[in-house]
C-alpha cells in the first residue's frame with residue numbers, strides 16, 4: 001500500500017509573517033490521526049522560519065526550485081546544499097511555470113534532478129501537457145518525453161526518492177480539473193513507463209501525485225483512483241482550511 005502525499009506549492013506568495021501564520025494554522029488544524037504525508041513548499045525567503053515551526057512535527061519542508069551547480073558565480077541561484085541547510089527534504093523540479101515562463105528545458109531539469117538526488121534532496125518531478133497537446137492527442141507522447149529526458153541517468157535506487165506529479169498545464173490555476181478518469185489514465189501510463197524504464201517494483205512503490213485545481217470538493221474522488229497517490233496543490237494550499245480539507249480526504 002502506497003501512502004498518500006499531499007504537498008502545497010505556495011509559489012510566489014506569502015511574506016515571512018504570512019508564512020508563519022499559514023503554517024501555524026495548518027499545524028493547529030491537523031488531526032492526530034491523519035495518515036497522509038504532508039509537505040509545504042514556501043518561497044525561499046520563508047524556508048528557514050517555516051522550518052523552525054514545523055521541526056519535530058509531521059510536516060515536511062520542500063523548496064520550489066534549485067540550481068544544479070554546487071556554488072559559485074550564479075547570481076540569485078540557490079543550491080541543493082543551501083536548501084538542505086535550512087531543513088528542506090524535498091524540492092519541486094520541472095513545474096510548468098518554470099518550463100513555460102522561465103524556459104526551463106528538460107535538459108536543465110535533468111541536471112537539477114541529478115544534483116538534488118546526489119545531495120539527498122527528494123525531487124517532486126512535475127510533468128504535464130498543454131491544452132493544445134491534449135486536444136491533438138499528444139498527451140502520452142509529451143508525458144513520455146518529459147519522463148525519459150527528466151529521468152535520464154537516474155538509477156532504480158534513486159527512484160525511491162522521487163515523487164512524480166502529473167499536472168496537466170490546462171488545469172493549473174484555471175479552476176479546471178482533470179476528471180478522475182482522465183487523471184487515472186495518465187497516472188497508470190506513467191506507472192507503466194516507469195516499470196519499463198526501471199523495475200516493476202520501482203513503479204509499484206512510486207508516489208504519483210495529481211496537481212491542477214485540487215480543492216477539498218474534488219480531492220476525495222481524485223485520491224480514490226488506483227494510481228493517484230496524493231496531490232500537489234497550488235491555490236488551495238494558501239488557505240489553511242482548504243489545505244486541511246484536502247489532507248482530510250487523503
Ligand code: PEP
Pocket residue numbers: 009167171172173174175211212213214232233234235236
Ligand atoms: C500547481 O501549481 O502545482 C498547482 C497544482 O496549482 P493549482 O492547484 O492552483 O492549480
